[in-house]
Amino acid sequence: MKEDMGLLSCISILFLVMDPFGNLPVIAGMVKGIPAHRVRRIMLREHLFALGLLFFFLFFGQFFLNLLGIQDPALGISGGIVLFLISVRMIFPAKGEGMFGDLPSGEPFFVPLATPLIVGPSAMTTVLILASKSDVRLWQLSLAIVAAWAASLAILYNAAAIARLLGERGVTAIERLMGMILTTIAVQMLLTGLAQFFGKAG
Numbered sequence: 168m169k170e171d172m173g174l175l176s177c178i179s180i181l182f183l184v185m186d187p188f189g190n191l192p193v194i195a196g197m198v199k200g201i202p203a204h205r206v207r208r209i210m211l212r213e214h215l216f217a218l219g220l221l222f223f224f225l226f227f228g229q230f231f232l233n234l235l236g237i238q239d240p241a242l243g244i245s246g247g248i249v250l251f252l253i254s255v256r257m258i259f260p261a262k263g264e265g266m267f268g269d270l271p272s273g274e275p276f277f278v279p280l281a282t283p284l285i286v287g288p289s290a291m292t293t294v295l296i297l298a299s300k301s302d303v304r305l306w307q308l309s310l311a312i313v314a315a316w317a318a319s320l321a322i323l324y325n326a327a328a329i330a331r332l333l334g335e336r337g338v339t340a341i342e343r344l345m346g347m348i349l350t351t352i353a354v355q356m357l358l359t360g361l362a363q364f365f366g367k368a369g
Contacts, residue, residue, distance in 0.1 A: 178315050180293060187322040187323050194280065198326065198327065203327075206326075209280070213285060214316065224298075241364075247355075247358075251357065255350070
């Protein structure tokens with residue numbers, strides 16, 4: 168039961184951080200005017216790029232952290248700060264700006280769709296934080312990454328249709344709700360990182 172809860176927690180956190188509903192209006196606008204069959208190919212291709220990035224950070228992220236001498240408390244604190252800033256922008260977005268600022272026009276290729284939209288710094292940091300936890304097994308996190316990725320793909324694969332169905336207000340309401348949930352997760356990560364730091368310092 169503990170493993171199931173851990174797996175569900177990892178999936179939920181990664182899904183919230185990837186924020187496919189928050190990306191809906193941005194991505195729908197980016198692919199506007201592109202034939203539907205081409206949009207689906209773009210979504211699949213960009214999600215495959217994003218999945219590769221997530222697994223790269225899962226398997227090699229800790230190596231780079233060790234190389235730079237970054238310890239778990241610092242990772243937890245910085246990750247909490249990043250997630251908090253992202254969640255605040257989800258709740259209170261800057262006027263006339265997407266969550267990651269102005270985006271280039273034209274058909275997306277890797278940037279800005281695969282990253283930083285589908286998988287941004289917060290998602291990469293979250294994978295590193297989860298991988299560093301002793302109670303999270305590699306198979307759990309791998310499965311969580313695939314599950315969250317598949318959910319994002321299912322939503323963004325039909326971005327234009329879902330955006331029309333929910334309407335601007337519906338998409339905005341969902342993004343605000345996810346921002347509120349992500350805020351609590353960010354604060355918990357920050358508090359855990361601080362507790363680890365002061366515990367080691369003590």
